[in-house]
Amino acid sequence: MPKVKLPRKSTSVDMTAMCDVAFLLLSFFILTTKFKPAEALAVTTPKSVSTNPAEQKDVVMITMDSKGKIYFSVSDDAPEEKQTIIDEVNQQKALGLSDADKKAFIRSGSYIGVPFSQIKSYLALSSDQLQKLDKPGIPVDSANNELQVWVRAAYAAFQGSKMKLLIKGDNEAKYPSFKGVIDALKRNEIFKFQMITDPEGVPPGTALYQKNNGPSQPAAK
Amino acid sequence: MAEMDTSGGGGHKKGPGVKKSKKLSTRVDLTPMVDLGFLLITFFIFTTTMSQPTAMKLILPKDTEKPEEQNKVKESGALSLLLGKNNAVYYYEGTLAPDGSNFKSTNYKEIRNVIIDKKKSTNPEDFVVVIKPGPESTYKNTVDILDEMTINEVKRYAMVDLFPIERQMMVATEGGGPMPTAPAPAATAPAAK
Numbered sequence: 501m502p503k504v505k506l507p508r509k510s511t512s513v514d515m516t517a518m519c520d521v522a523f524l525l526l527s528f529f530i531l532t533t534k535f536k537p538a539e540a541l542a543v544t545t546p547k548s549v550s551t552n553p554a555e556q557k558d559v560v561m562i563t564m565d566s567k568g569k570i571y572f573s574v575s576d577d578a579p580e581e582k583q584t585i586i587d588e589v590n591q592q593k594a595l596g597l598s599d600a601d602k603k604a605f606i607r608s609g610s611y612i613g614v615p616f617s618q619i620k621s622y623l624a625l626s627s628d629q630l631q632k633l634d635k636p637g638i639p640v641d642s643a644n645n646e647l648q649v650w651v652r653a654a655y656a657a658f659q660g661s662k663m664k665l666l667i668k669g670d671n672e673a674k675y676p677s678f679k680g681v682i683d684a685l686k687r688n689e690i691f692k693f694q695m696i697t698d699p700e701g702v703p704p705g706t707a708l709y710q711k712n713n714g715p716s717q718p719a720a721k
Numbered sequence: 722m723a724e725m726d727t728s729g730g731g732g733h734k735k736g737p738g739v740k741k742s743k744k745l746s747t748r749v750d751l752t753p754m755v756d757l758g759f760l761l762i763t764f765f766i767f768t769t770t771m772s773q774p775t776a777m778k779l780i781l782p783k784d785t786e787k788p789e790e791q792n793k794v795k796e797s798g799a800l801s802l803l804l805g806k807n808n809a810v811y812y813y814e815g816t817l818a819p820d821g822s823n824f825k826s827t828n829y830k831e832i833r834n835v836i837i838d839k840k841k842s843t844n845p846e847d848f849v850v851v852i853k854p855g856p857e858s859t860y861k862n863t864v865d866i867l868d869e870m871t872i873n874e875v876k877r878y879a880m881v882d883l884f885p886i887e888r889q890m891m892v893a894t895e896g897g898g899p900m901p902t903a904p905a906p907a908a909t910a911p912a913a914k
Contacts, residue, residue, distance in 0.1 A: 515751030522758030529765035545774065546864040549871055554776040564860060666776065671861035675804070675854040678863060679882075682781065691783060694776035697864060706833070707874040 547700035564669040568677035569637025573611035584657035640680025647684035798847025806857030
């Protein structure tokens with residue numbers, strides 16, 4: 501009986517289709533990736549179960565770093581408000597800022613991290629020098645709460661359009677600095693603000709979990 | 722697909738004396754390219770920040786000196802949470818006993834059960850949680866506790882400063898240093914650890 505001859509098949513696969521898919525996905529990810537802007541202040545925010553996304557426009561941000569120092573910044577899409585804020589603060593505190601100093605504040609990505617006594621030399625620094633500078637932060641103790649002045653100026657500048665006040669705190673920041681921030685807001689009669697957090701899952705079995713998932717879910721405990 | 726037609730036009734034959742040149746395959750091995758593609762995909766998947774930062778709303782009450790505007794807290798429905806250093810939580814129900822017998826310590830994992838138990842055992846109308854972050858507690862602790870209020874659907878809660886007696890009790894429980902006679906302005910003091 502003659503042997504059945506099996507035709508030898510090539511093991512090489514046509515990679516073209518796979519290549520197409522790979523690069524399609526690649527282009528998708530390249531286009532959708534939004535790189536985090538290089539943040540001047542390294543802050544690790546705590547987690548919460550809150551689900552509403554943080555505002556991006558017309559934001560007045562108060563940042564607390566890990567040592568509890570306070571920084572004040574305004575989002576870049578509001579240059580006119582920034583101008584108003586720095587003018588107002590300059591006038592009120594008689595800081596004697598030049599137009600160049602004010603420009604430094606209006607420049608994108610700027611933030612204030614010094615008391616009023618140092619602000620003039622602070623604004624004269626370039627952004628590279630700012631990185632290296634050991635910033636003392638804005639004082640928020642009850643005797644000398646300078647953040648209050650900044651917040652009041654911001655509140656006045658954003659009158660008309662709605663100001664979104666965000667607090668971005670580091671995990672390690674101690675409570676007294678947070679209290680200082682709250683005091684600064686309270687003295688300006690601002691009682692509503694938001695705290696930036698990272699999203700976190702709702703622990704199962706809790707009241708909120710049952711509310712989100714409907715009452716049919718059996719309680720875990 | 723990945724090759725080109727190089728066979729030339731039709732069945733054109735060269736003359737008998739012409740040597741037939743060997744046709745080189747134009748098929749390209751795409752495997753390295755696919756490798757590279759997937760490597761880059763992996764990179765972009767990992768670097769993409771899909772999760773937008775979220776924001777937690779906090780609405781503070783107005784500070785008032787007038788007693789008639791202040792919220793009254795029934796003793797039976799009150800649960801005080803004191804945030805200490807090194808992620809410790811202390812709590813007591815109602816008012817603090819002078820000898821500190823109802824002053825208990827716990828941690829952030831167990832505190833949920835404490836809140837749930839208290840919530841179950843009290844009239845929803847009267848239930849109120851009083852949050853007292855100590856000077857050694859971190860911002861994370863505060864946010865965690867506020868989050869716990871959301872998780873357990875505590876409708877009424879307040880953030881209050883520590884009383885000196887509570888501060889002393891906390892320091893005594895934590896052990897270590899001498900009792901401070903006044904709340905320490907610990908904003909600049911490094912954590913003793």
